Amino acid sequence: MADVPSVAxxxxxxxxxxxxxxxxxxxxxxxxxxxxxxxxxxxxxxxxGAEDITQETFLRVVQRAAxxxxxxxxxxxxxxxxxNLCIDxxxxxxxxxxxxxxxxxxxxxxxxxxLEVLPDPKPEADVGRAAEWTVMRRSIVVAVEAxxxxxxxxxxxxxxxxLPFKEIAEVTGVAENTVKSRxxxxxxxxxxxxxxxxxxxxxxx
Amino acid sequence: MDAEKFDKVVLDLxxxxxxxxxxxxxxxxxxxxxxxxxxxxxxRATREVGTLPLVEPPDDLEERIMQAEESARRARPLGxxxxxxxxxxxxxxxxxxxxxxxxxxxxxxxxLLLLRVKPGAPSSVQVTERGxxxxxxxxxxxxxxxxxxxxxxxxxxxxxxxxxxxxxxxRAEAPKTEFAPAPHAAATEAPSPAAAAPAPAxxxxxxxxxxxxxxxxxxxxxxxxxxxxxxxxxxxxSSATGSSSAGCETDLPHYESIMAAPAATxxxxxxxxxxxxxxxxxxxGRTEAARRTYRVLLTDPTYADxxxxxxxxxxxxxxxxxxxxxxxxxxxxxxxxxxxxxP
Numbered sequence: 001m002a003d004v005p006s007v008a009x010x011x012x013x014x015x016x017x018x019x020x021x022x023x024x025x026x027x028x029x030x031x032x033x034x035x036x037x038x039x040x041x042x043x044x045x046x047x048x049g050a051e052d053i054t055q056e057t058f059l060r061v062v063q064r065a066a067x068x069x070x071x072x073x074x075x076x077x078x079x080x081x082x083x084n085l086c087i088d089x090x091x092x093x094x095x096x097x098x099x100x101x102x103x104x105x106x107x108x109x110x111x112x113x114x115l116e117v118l119p120d121p122k123p124e125a126d127v128g129r130a131a132e133w134t135v136m137r138r139s140i141v142v143a144v145e146a147x148x149x150x151x152x153x154x155x156x157x158x159x160x161x162x163l164p165f166k167e168i169a170e171v172t173g174v175a176e177n178t179v180k181s182r183x184x185x186x187x188x189x190x191x192x193x194x195x196x197x198x199x200x201x202x203x204x205x
Numbered sequence: 206m207d208a209e210k211f212d213k214v215v216l217d218l219x220x221x222x223x224x225x226x227x228x229x230x231x232x233x234x235x236x237x238x239x240x241x242x243x244x245x246x247x248x249r250a251t252r253e254v255g256t257l258p259l260v261e262p263p264d265d266l267e268e269r270i271m272q273a274e275e276s277a278r279r280a281r282p283l284g285x286x287x288x289x290x291x292x293x294x295x296x297x298x299x300x301x302x303x304x305x306x307x308x309x310x311x312x313x314x315x316x317l318l319l320l321r322v323k324p325g326a327p328s329s330v331q332v333t334e335r336g337x338x339x340x341x342x343x344x345x346x347x348x349x350x351x352x353x354x355x356x357x358x359x360x361x362x363x364x365x366x367x368x369x370x371x372x373x374x375x376r377a378e379a380p381k382t383e384f385a386p387a388p389h390a391a392a393t394e395a396p397s398p399a400a401a402a403p404a405p406a407x408x409x410x411x412x413x414x415x416x417x418x419x420x421x422x423x424x425x426x427x428x429x430x431x432x433x434x435x436x437x438x439x440x441x442x443s444s445a446t447g448s449s450s451a452g453c454e455t456d457l458p459h460y461e462s463i464m465a466a467p468a469a470t471x472x473x474x475x476x477x478x479x480x481x482x483x484x485x486x487x488x489x490g491r492t493e494a495a496r497r498t499y500r501v502l503l504t505d506p507t508y509a510d511x512x513x514x515x516x517x518x519x520x521x522x523x524x525x526x527x528x529x530x531x532x533x534x535x536x537x538x539x540x541x542x543x544x545x546x547x548p
Contacts, residue, residue: 022271029270029271033267037266038259038262041260055266055273058270141257165217187255188251191254
């Protein structure tokens with residue numbers, strides 16, 4: 001679960017940046033770069049694309065800083081920009097080629113395949129458990145990325161970006177009940193896909 | 206809470222987005238319903254298992270973002286910078302605190318503006334007005350010409366032959382003073398010497414006369430009357446009234462008594478008496494005495510101009526003629542009355 005920055009502080013930092021305080025913007029980048037990068041990464045399924053879109057998202061924040069109103073939530077605004085950029089990027093990629101989970105994720109082939117973009121297993125775990133951990137994590141990533149797009153974006157916004165359902169409804173532009181319904185279907189699918197790891201996950205935690 | 210409502214809020218319960226009341230109600234429903242409890246447990250287990258591992262972004266991502274920010278900030282067009290400035294200014298202007306501060310400032314400013322002139326300020330002047338003010342100059346000149354105005358029935362002309370002409374002459378000689386009495390007031394208050402109020406420029410002179418304890422009050426008032434008609438009033442000898450010569454006969458001894466004791470009165474009052482006496486001399490035909498007195502007054506800058514004019518007029522002896530003319534025109538009504546008894 002992503003770290004939750006102080007909501008009020010985010011808006012205050014953005015207002016400070018509107019007045020020209022660059023340190024406020026740097027603090028916003030530090031707070032949100034990790035969850036935003038992971039959201040884009042799981043949305044696009046492309047590490048290179050995730051870096052570009054993350055950078056582009058913050059660049060849009062800079063360019064549209066004057067449009068930000070202090071009544072709005074910064075995270076809602078940030079993820080709305082990121083989602084729109086992801087949709088545009090996905091459309092462009094669809095015209096080029098269909099991404100493969102096992103294929104190299106960059107055009108030059110230097111990047112790792114998507115399934116290898118996983119955090120390292122817990123260092124204290126033994127070799128056997130580390131192998132199981134890796135398998136489970138891969139299964140989770142596969143299961144999440146196998147979700148339908150509308151369910152996946154809701155799941156990612158809720159689990160990675162840690163946005164409440166009301167804000168997710170604002171980001172995606174659908175009703176809150178629709179968001180909850182999509183989330184429910186997403187969890188049902190994941191439960192079926194990850195049922196074999198349920199006992200193991202509990203044991204690990 | 207029933208099963209249908211529980212299904213709607215189960216996700217909120219799972220992600221802890223319910224208020225306390227609804228959450229307690231949902232928990233109570235789970236304790237009573239096995240289906241609800243199983244549903245919640247499944248979702249919770251799936252959430253625990255399906256927690257995505259967060260990947261650390263590249264180390265240089267933050268640096269690249271900040272560089273891009275720097276470039277974008279520099280490349281921002283002037284219009285956009287101006288728009289940003291206007292947006293910031295507008296956001297400040299629309300704040301209620303700023304509006305309240307503006308209203309407060311307006312109230313304080315208006316209060317200071319209204320309280321700026323305080324009573325008793327050094328620049329204020331207190332004026333005490335005595336007597337009845339008269340502003341109509343023409344009515345004053347009518348008083349001596351009209352032998353018996355209707356309002357003058359109470360005027361004790363016969364009973365007070367000395368005081369009345371003095372007051373009326375003082376009024377006649379001060380036609381240009383702002384505090385000259387009104388005609389009806391002149392008739393009713395004729396005996397009062399205060400009716401001949403001095404011109405503002407001669408207030409000090411009059412005060413000096415009155416302040417002298419050894420001086421005669423009548424002489425002072427006569428002096429004041431003379432002063433009122435003095436150089437400031439530009440006494441026009443040729444326009445002197447016909448009754449002035451008769452007044453002079455009675456007033457002249459007073460002036461002479463003042464002139465005879467110069468040490469007993471102030472210089473200003475003495476010169477006022479001299480000026481009045483010189484006028485009387487001229488009216489009575491005592492040209493040499495008048496000339497002598499005017500010459501003395503040439504040393505006083507207050508009376509110098511008027512005395513010089515009077516001296517220029519004296520040798521020609523026109524003043525007597527000029528004074529006699531209106532007197533002659535005023536007397537005809539009396540002549541038939543005097544001629545009646547004669548057969």
